[in-house]
Amino acid sequence: MILEAVMLQVKKDIEENYEDDFRQASKIISSLPGYISHELQRCMEVKGKYLLLVRWETLEDHTIGFRESSEYQEWKKLLHPYYDPFPVVEHFEKVHLI
Template sequence: MILEAVMLQVREGLEEEYEEAFRQASGIISSMRGYLSHELQRCLEVKGKYLLLVKWDTLEDHTIGFRGSAEYQEWKLLLHRFYDPFPTVEHFSKVEL
């Protein structure tokens, strides 16, 4: 399992519109091969700041499968206009303790 983590900064004043667009976009990502789950967290200290966590079976399910799909183009149209600056996506694997 791979965890995709993205810190998102939404343009000021567009938070409610963004959250509604994200609700729509959730159906897109959740239909993808290798998708396990996702959640969007709103920061309590910084207005417009969000944390997106997505669990994938493999890194390639996200980087090749999702990002290379027609569905990703729809995701981009719904969400990418809200971000400033554009976010950096990072991937993590669990450390067994």
């Protein structure tokens, strides 16, 4: 499993619209092969700041399966106009400690 983590900064005073559009975009991402789950967390200290966590079966499910799909174009149209600055996407894998 791969964890995609993205810190998002939404433009001022449009957070409610963003959350509404994110609900719609959630249907897009959750329909794709390799998708496991996702969650959007709202920062309590900084208005307009969110943390997006998406779990994928493999890195390629995100970087190729999602990013190169027609569904990504709809996701992008819905959500990308809200961000300033544009977010950096990072991928993580679990460290097995025992």
